[in-house]
Amino acid sequence: MITEDKKEEKSLNFIEEIVEADLQSGKYTQIVTRFPPEPNGYLHIGHASSICLNFGLTKxxxxxxxxxFDDTNPVTEDTExxxxxxxxxxxxxxxxxxxxxxxxxxDTLYDFAVSLIQRGLAYVDDSTSEEIAALKGTPTEPGKDSPYRDRSVEENLVLFEQMRNGDFPDGSRTLRAKIDMAHINMLMRDPILYRIKHAKHHRTGEKWCIYPMYDFAHxxxxxxxxxxxxxxxxxxAPHRELYDWLIAQLNIYPSHQYEFARRNLNYTVTSKRKLLQLVxxxxxxxxxxxxMPTISGLRRRGFxxxxxxxxxxxxxxxRRENMIDVGLLEFCVREDLNKKALRRMVVLDPLKVIITNFPEGxxxxxxxxxxxxxxxxGNREIPFTREIYIEKEDFMETPSKKYFRLAPGKMVRLKGAYIIQCDDFVKDENGEVTEVHCSYVENSKSGHDTTGIHVKGTLHWVSAAHAVKAEIRLYDRLFSVEDVSSEEGDFKDYINPESLHVITGYAEPALLDAEEGQSFQFLRxxxxxxxxxxxxxxxxxxxxxxLRDNWAKAAEK
Incomplete structure (x- = not known):
């Protein structure tokens, strides 16, 4: 027999198992996590996993x-x-x-860097970025020492202070850790700790013109x-060795890094650089x-x-990366909105229906x-009049055998209203049906039906006299290919031209009371x-x- 405790234990992911073991062993009495975004763009769905993991652990x-905020690059960051x-x-x-x-x-990071210089563990390098790259070596060949690697501690301290004081132009010098140019992990081959950037910072202004690299600040x-x-x-994961080395050399609190696999979403890009390009x-x-796959975009979309x-x-x-079907995200929002979204009737492609036996006016x-x-x-009131709109696709002049919507001689129920029967229809000079004439069945009103008539089709509708015009934006997936990153050429070549259609819909008047950001199910x-x-x-x-995954249905055809 499995107890509830055991069930809970089995459901833990590998990060949670590590945390639980650390707490049970007494290594920690409480845990501290952090969410460290760089403020150089908007958060996207990939960040949502990290948010849920970090904040979820401490819940x-x-x-x-x-x-x-990892704000170490003033060129790309903004308070927005x-x-x-x-x-x-x-x-x-x-x-x-x-x-x-x-x-x-x-200030503290600068002092840490000075401490490394004083102990002979960091040096100022005058090499250009191209020269540094050329001496780096390859995964199978060791790198070569910089000609500036053996500068004295005193010279490095003076040069580093001059870097801070703004005496050198951008790109002319860097501060590098002195580790091992033959290290198997190329990130350990004298990594750059500081670079010169004469740029105004969104918080510190022009106080600094040298900024720590991610690996040194993080x-x-x-x-x-x-x-x-x-x-x-x-x-x-390859950065963890440098993360641990710096903490050990500085003899500071031993934080530890753990890695999990990012989840890639199909039909989507989450690179901030590419998202910025789209904008x-x-x-x-x-x-x-x-x-957009940004959280703000998803919020505006109604997620x-x-x-x-x-x-x-x-x-x-x-621990392993894989591709996630965006259909799962759509499934999750359908599940949630089905429980909470109010139902409303909106006709997106109207066809006028005249109910000839209903009193005019x-x-x-x-x-x-x-x-x-x-x-x-509860319930809402919906005005019913002689003239209504239904969807064009809900009428067929010559119906197939299993067509249960409106057709000559056929009956359907209008949602929340009466059963109607199609008696006639009108076409224009192009052969398009422009108007359908029906009669309603008395005593067939929903909730009060005494006719005993059973129909298979139920249609949504709106009163033509009370219909409220609304701009309806029909959004679809931004890209037309599943794995954009694997395609050749410019990623923008794969933007889905059908990702947005704007039409005019005709809504029941209850939607006039809708609040900004409020979600609804438009029936059917x-x-x-x-x-x-x-x-x-x-x-x-x-x-x-x-209402259903149309992309999945299209893929099956």
Whole structure:
């Protein structure tokens, strides 16, 4: 028999197993994790996994999580990104204990670098980046020492101070660790610790013109914050040896790095460089374009924090990279919105239906549930009149055998209203059906039907007199190929030309009360969210997902 404790133990991922073992052994009484984004772009769905892992660990185990901005490159960083990152993390449902910045530690990091120089473990190199690369060697051949490697401690201290004082131009000198140019790990071949950048920093202004490299700032910042479990993605595994070496040489708090595999999402790019390119070249409307994989884009598209957290939980934490089907993310939001989204009727491609036996000029109120999955949401009133709109695809002049929607002589039910029968239709000069004439069956009103008539089709509809026009943005996947990174040529060549269609829809008047960011299920059409572009009298809705996975269906054909 498996106890509940055992079930919980079996469900732990490998990072959680490490944390649990560390706590049980007494190594730590609480854990400290951190989420350390560089503020050079907006967070994307890949960051969501790291957010859920780091903050999730300290929800599950005793401890706390810091938010630390890795702001060591003033050229690409901006306070706009800082604010967007904080907004996204809070929207995801998490809160940090301390808001910190690598720039908080610039003085301390400088002192650490001086300490390494004094002990003969770092030197100032006058070589260009090309010369450094040429001496680096290859994975099978050792590198060669820089001609500046044997400078005296005194000379290195003077030069490093001059670097700090701004006496040298960008790129003219670097500070390198003195480790081993024949090391099997090429990152240990005298890595660069500091470089010169005369650029204004978003927090420190022009105080500094030298900035630490990621490898020098990261582990030391972790140590200063007494981070117990520094969790990175797998590409940083080769950096762990340098991370440990620097901490050991500086004799500071022994933070430790652990790696997990990033999850790649198909039909998507998550490279910040490529995402920035899409924004700057106006292939999308901005970082929060609903086609973007950014958290702000997903939010504007109508994805919920619950659905993203569920997605991250389902893909799990592993040691090997693999490709995740974006359909799983869409499944998660469908699952969530099905439970909470209010139902509304919106006709996207209207065909007028005239109910000839309903009194002209009269309005009757019908009722329909707001969400059958949640009875507490109650019912709403829907105006019913002589003229209504249905979808064009819901009428067929010559129906197939299994067509159960409206056709000559056939009956259907109007959702929340009456059964109607098609008696006639009108065509234009091009042979297009422009109007359908029907009659409604008395005593067949939903909830009060005494006719005993059973029909197989139920259609959504709106009253033509009460219909509210709305701009409907039909979003789809931004790229048309599954693995964009594996394709030849420019990644932008694979942008899906069908990723956005804008149409005018006709909505029931209840949608006038929608709030910005509120999600709805448009009956039989999908899940939609009210967009921030909406204005009084000019509604805009974004499609989050269709009701079913149309891409999967297309792939099966």
């Amino acid at each position: 599950k185990f005793p401890g706390y999580t810091n938010l630390r 990104y800082v604010e967007s990152i904080k907004r996204d993390i809070r929207w995801m449902g998490f809160e940090w204990k301390h808001e910190l910045y690598a720039s908080d530690y610039f 582990g030391q910042s972790d140590s200063i914050e007494t981070v117990t479990h520094s969790i990175c993605t797998l590409e940083f 700057q070249e106006k292939h999308v409307s901005g970082w929060d374009d609903p086609r 919920t924090p619950e659905s993203i957290r569920d997605f991250c939980d389902r893909i799990g934490v592993a 009269e309005t009757e109120m019908c009722h329909s549930e707001n969400n059958p999955e949640d009875v507490s949401t 059409k999908g899940y939609f969210v009210k967009d921030s572009d909406s204005q009084p009298g000019a509604l805009v809705f974004n499609r989050t997902v269709t």
